[in-house]
Amino acid sequence: MSIYGALYAGVSGLNAQSNAMGMISDNIANVNTIGYKGVSARFSTLVAQSASATQYASGGVRSAPLSNIDKQGQLQGTASGTDLAVAGRGFFVVSDRPATGTSTQYLFSRAGSFRPDAAGNLVNAGGYYLQGWSITPGASTPTSGSTFTGLDTVNISNLNGSARATTNLSIDLNLPSTALATAQTSDVLMEVNLDNTALTGATHDVNLTVYDETNTAQAVTYRWTKLAAANQWSIEALPPGGGTVTNGGPTTVVFDPVTGRPTSGFPPPNPLYAWSNGSSSSVDIASFGAGITETAAASASSSQQYNDQYVATTQILDDLGNTHDMNIAFTKTAANTWDVTVLNPTLNGVESGVVTGLPRSINFSGGTPSLINLPPITIDWSTGSTGATNSTITLDGGTIGGADGIIQFSGSFIVNGTEQDGVSFGNFRGVSINEEGVVTALFDNGEQLDIAQIPLAMFPNPNGLEARTGNAYSATSDSGNFILNRPKIGGAGLIASSSLEASNIDLAEEFTNMIVTQRAYSASSKIITTADEMLDELIRIVR
Numbered sequence: 001m002s003i004y005g006a007l008y009a010g011v012s013g014l015n016a017q018s019n020a021m022g023m024i025s026d027n028i029a030n031v032n033t034i035g036y037k038g039v040s041a042r043f044s045t046l047v048a049q050s051a052s053a054t055q056y057a058s059g060g061v062r063s064a065p066l067s068n069i070d071k072q073g074q075l076q077g078t079a080s081g082t083d084l085a086v087a088g089r090g091f092f093v094v095s096d097r098p099a100t101g102t103s104t105q106y107l108f109s110r111a112g113s114f115r116p117d118a119a120g121n122l123v124n125a126g127g128y129y130l131q132g133w134s135i136t137p138g139a140s141t142p143t144s145g146s147t148f149t150g151l152d153t154v155n156i157s158n159l160n161g162s163a164r165a166t167t168n169l170s171i172d173l174n175l176p177s178t179a180l181a182t183a184q185t186s187d188v189l190m191e192v193n194l195d196n197t198a199l200t201g202a203t204h205d206v207n208l209t210v211y212d213e214t215n216t217a218q219a220v221t222y223r224w225t226k227l228a229a230a231n232q233w234s235i236e237a238l239p240p241g242g243g244t245v246t247n248g249g250p251t252t253v254v255f256d257p258v259t260g261r262p263t264s265g266f267p268p269p270n271p272l273y274a275w276s277n278g279s280s281s282s283v284d285i286a287s288f289g290a291g292i293t294e295t296a297a298a299s300a301s302s303s304q305q306y307n308d309q310y311v312a313t314t315q316i317l318d319d320l321g322n323t324h325d326m327n328i329a330f331t332k333t334a335a336n337t338w339d340v341t342v343l344n345p346t347l348n349g350v351e352s353g354v355v356t357g358l359p360r361s362i363n364f365s366g367g368t369p370s371l372i373n374l375p376p377i378t379i380d381w382s383t384g385s386t387g388a389t390n391s392t393i394t395l396d397g398g399t400i401g402g403a404d405g406i407i408q409f410s411g412s413f414i415v416n417g418t419e420q421d422g423v424s425f426g427n428f429r430g431v432s433i434n435e436e437g438v439v440t441a442l443f444d445n446g447e448q449l450d451i452a453q454i455p456l457a458m459f460p461n462p463n464g465l466e467a468r469t470g471n472a473y474s475a476t477s478d479s480g481n482f483i484l485n486r487p488k489i490g491g492a493g494l495i496a497s498s499s500l501e502a503s504n505i506d507l508a509e510e511f512t513n514m515i516v517t518q519r520a521y522s523a524s525s526k527i528i529t530t531a532d533e534m535l536d537e538l539i540r541i542v543r
Contacts, residue, residue: 002055002056002057002058003531003534003535003538004531005048005057005058005059006058006527006530006531007527007528007531007532008058008060009058009059009060009061009527010060010524010525010526010527010528010531011060011524011528012046012059012060012061012062012524013060013061013520013521013523013524013527014521014524014525014528015062015063016041016043016060016061016062016063016524017063017517017520017521017524018521019041019063019065020041020043020063020513020517020520021514021517021518021521023039023040023041023065024041024510024513024514024517025514026039027039027505027510028505028507028510028511028514030503030505031503031505031507031510032503033111033471033503034111034112034113034125034471034500034501034502034503035073035085035109035110035111035112035471035500035501035503036073036111036471036503036504036505037067037068037069037071037073037110037503037504038068038071038503038504038505038510039065039066039067039068040065040066040068040513041063041064041065041066041513041517042063042064042065042066043061043062043063044061044062044063044064045059045060045061046059046060046061046062047059066463067463067464067465067467068463068504069462069463069465069473070089070462070463071504072087072088072501072504073110073501073502073503073504074501074502074504075087075496075499075500075501075502076499076500076501076502077498077499078498078499078500079498080115080498081430081431081432081433081497081498082114082115082116082122082156082431082433082497083112083113083114083497083498083499083500084112084114084130084433084454084495084496084497084499084500085110085112085495085496085499085500085501086110086112086456086487086493086494086495086496086501087493087494087495087496088492088493088494089456089458089462089491089492089493090456090457090458090485090487090492090493091108091109091110091456091457091459091462091473092108092109092110092111092112092130092131092454092456092457093106093107093108093130093131093132093148093151093455093457093484094106094107094108094109094124094126094128094129094130094131094472095107095128095129095131095151095153096127096128096129097129098117098119098121098123098129098153098155099153100151100152100153106131106148106151107128107468107472107473107474108457108465108472108473108474108475108482109124109126109128109470109471109472109473110471110501111124111125111126111128111470111471111472111501112124112499112500112501113125113500114130114154116155116156116157119155119157120155120156120157120158121153121154121155121157122153122154122155122156125470125471126469126470126471126472127470128470128472129153129154130153130154130454131148131151131152131153131154131454131455132151132152132154132437132439132452132453132454132455133150133151133152133452133453133455134152134451134452135438135450135451135452135453141453142453142455142484143485143486143489144455144483144484144485144486144489144490145455145483145484146481146482146483146484151455152452154439154451154452154454156428156431156439156441156451159428159441159443159449159451160425160426160427160428160443161423161425161426161427161428161441161443161444161445161447161449162425162426163317163318163319163320163321163422163423163424163425164317164319164321164421164422164423164447165317165318165319165388165389165391165422166316166317166318166391166393166420166421166422167391167392167393167394167421167422168393168394168396168420168421169314169316169377169393169394169395169396169418169419169420170396170397170405170418170419170420171312171314171328171395171396171397171405171406171415171418172398172404172405172406172415172416172417172418172419173312173406173407173413173414173415173416174407174408174409174411174412174413174414174416175310175330175332175338175364175406175407175408175413176408176409176410176411176412176413177364177367177408177409177410178410179310179332179413180215180332181332181333181334181335182211182215182217182332183211183215183307183332184211184212184213184215184281184307185210185211185212185281185283185305185306185307186281186282186283186284186306186307187283187284187285187286187305187306187307187311187329188208188210188220188222188283188284188285188286188303188304188305189286189287189288189303189304189305189306189329189341189343190206190222190285190286190287190288190292190301190302190303191287191288191289191290191291191292191301191302191303191357192204192206192224192287192292192293192299192300192301193290193293193294193295193297193298193299193300193301194224194226194233194255194292194293194294194295194299195294195295195296195297195298195299196231196255196257196260196294196295196296197296198226198299199226200226200227200228201225201226202225202226203223203224203225203226204223204224204299204301205221205222205223205224206221206222206223206224206301206303207219207220207221207303208220208303208304208305209305210281210283210305211305212273212275212277212279212280212281213279213280213281214277214279216275216277216279218240218243218273218275219240219241220237220238220240220273220283221237221238222235222236222237222238222285222303223235223236223238224299225250227252230257231254231255231256231257231294232252232253232254232255233252233253233255233294234249234250234251234252234253235249235250235251235253235265235266235268235285236248236249236250236251237249237271237273237283237285240273240275240276241276242275242276243273243274243275243276244273244274245271245272245273245274246271246272246274247269247270247271247272248271248272249268249269249271251265251266251268251269252264252265253265253266253268253292255293255294259382259383260293260294260295260383261291261292261293261351261383261384262292262350262351263350264350266287266292266350266351267284267285267286267287267349267351268285270282270283270284270285271283271285286327286343286344287343287344287351288304288341288342288343288344288355288357289302289344289354289355289356289357290354290357291344291351291354291383292351293383304341306329306330306331306341307331310329310330310331310332310413311327311328311329311330312327312328312330312415312418313325313326313327313328313415314326314327314328314418314420315420316345316379316391316393316420316422317420317422317423317424318353318379318381318386318388318389318391318422319388319389319391320386320387320388320425321423321424321425322347322352322386322388322424323347323424324345324346324347324352324353325345325346325347326342326343326344326345326346327342327343328340328341328342328343329341329342329343330362330413333361336363336364336365336370336408337361337362337363337364338361338362338363338364338408339359339360339361340360340361340362340374340397341360342355342360342377342395343355345379347384347386350384351383351384352381352383352384352385352386353379353380353381353383353384353391354379354380354383355377355378355379356377356378356379356380358375358378359373360373360374360375360395361373362374362397362406364407364408367403367407367408367409368400368401368402368403368407368408369397369398369399369400369401369402369405369406369407370400370401371400372397372398372400372406374395374396374397375395376392376393376394376395377391377392377393377394377395378390378391378392378393379391379392379393393420423445423446423447424445425445426443426444426445426446426447427443427444427445428441428442428443429442429443429444430442431451432497433454433495433497434495434497435487435488435494435495435496436453436486436487436488436494436495437453437454437455437456437486437487437495438450438452438453438454439451439452439453439454453486454487454495455484455485455486455487456484456485456486456487456492456493456495457482457483457484458482458483458484458485458490458491458492459475459479459480459481459482460479460480460481461478461479461480462479463479464476464477464478464479464480465479466479
């Protein structure tokens with residue numbers, strides 16, 4: 001029996017070593033497979049019951065695969081932001097199809113070579129789709145979970161950065177403490193309504209006082225004249241008493257018959273005044289309040305002057321993403337007291353909205369504000385052509401007693417900065433994925449939008465997972481039930497973007513194991529040939 005037992009032991013050795021060679025060959029074949037986890041042969045004895053203490057009954061050997069799924073592979077950097085690697089414990093949750101349903105099969109993988117398909121779904125080289133929790137603004141996103149409920153395929157198509165209107169505007173500037181209460185006028189603001197039933201040749205004058213470069217008060221008149229064409233008026237700066245004016249017009253202003261707002265011609269060119277005392281001034285004409293209109297109402301107007309050197313220019317956005325220019329004028333009315341006037345915004349040089357003419361002012365003590373009266377800026381965009389929704393903008397001039405906004409110290413008028421929170425419409429330019437697994441869409445307007453949270457699946461015994469085609473795994477009773485955690489929470493590893501986890505195979509070790517396995521296979525075959533020779537000797541005894 002021992003000779004036959006030796007034959008069977010040799011056969012079991014051949015089977016065991018053949019099985020081991022299959023594992024080695026698989027490892028070598030997948031040495032460049034992203035996220036591949038190697039398998040090693042684990043040998044165990046086969047023991048037969050001995051008849052007595054003086055006799056031995058050979059049993060042989062068997063081999064079984066030992067998965068090394070929990071062995072970390074080396075991370076390698078790539079140029080793609082959707083290439084992902086797990087550093088530490090955990091698996092990506094993937095599915096065999098992009099749409100979720102009762103027939104969807106969920107698996108687990110460390111192969112993170114994800115690329116968007118034609119529909120924008122992130123899919124890896126094995127054809128499996130990356131799963132994550134969708135992030136909805138204002139809604140909570142799970143931190144952990146033990147089911148696939150709520151998971152969706154991560155999709156990065158059809159993403160656009162929507163425009164956002166300006167709601168907050170902060171100003172940081174210095175108003176010169178040495179400024180006079182009145183100074184040379186460089187800008188005139190008008191608020192005019194013209195009667196659209198007026199006859200041709202009818203006029204309406206806007207009169208006000210401005211200051212020349214010697215700080216001398218000068219009376220000026222701007223004349224509106226009804227033209228023969230419907231909805232058209234001219235505006236002209238008349239020569240001042242004892243002086244002259246050039247570039248004063250007349251300039252034709254065309255009004256929209258529906259909105260009553262100018263479509264062209266306003267604001268007009270800047271008139272240049274030569275005053276009777278020999279000084280000169282260039283004056284810019286703009287509008288404020290209800291602005292310039294033409295309606296079926298009696299012509300009426302108001303006006304004011306201010307010094308252009310104390311004007312802060314900023315940009316604001318409406319909810320459609322249009323960028324408007326808006327000036328904020330500061331006029332010193334008394335010691336340590338300034339009036340603040342918000343001018344109507346313009347778009348491409350044409351007045352695009354109307355600012356509510358609320359009184360605004362700032363008082364100073366010791367160079368810092370002692371009183372800030374800056375009510376929100378309300379803008380009516382219906383007078384323009386953009387179709388935007390009216391805006392309300394909080395104007396932040398700093399804090400009482402602080403030097404973090406508008407201040408008044410000696411020196412020049414300096415605008416240190418203006419900041420607003422509106423954004424224009426943006427085009428999608430890519431995604432970024434951080435260590436916590438948050439997928440963020442990036443847009444060329446500077447906006448960022450979190451769209452998905454990638455969880456990692458944790459197992460009590462990851463080496464008990466069952467391998468599937470495509471470098472994925474399914475849960476088994478040996479692996480235990482999974483739990484989904486956000487990366488870096490509950491023992492889960494972190495996600496490295498623009499990286500891939502290499503195979504955890506050591507090629508030198510595999511070649512060494514292959515040589516050992518080959519020799520062991522040859523030795524097992526030698527057992528069979530030797531036992532055969534012994535049996536042949538036994539058979540010849542009876543001849």
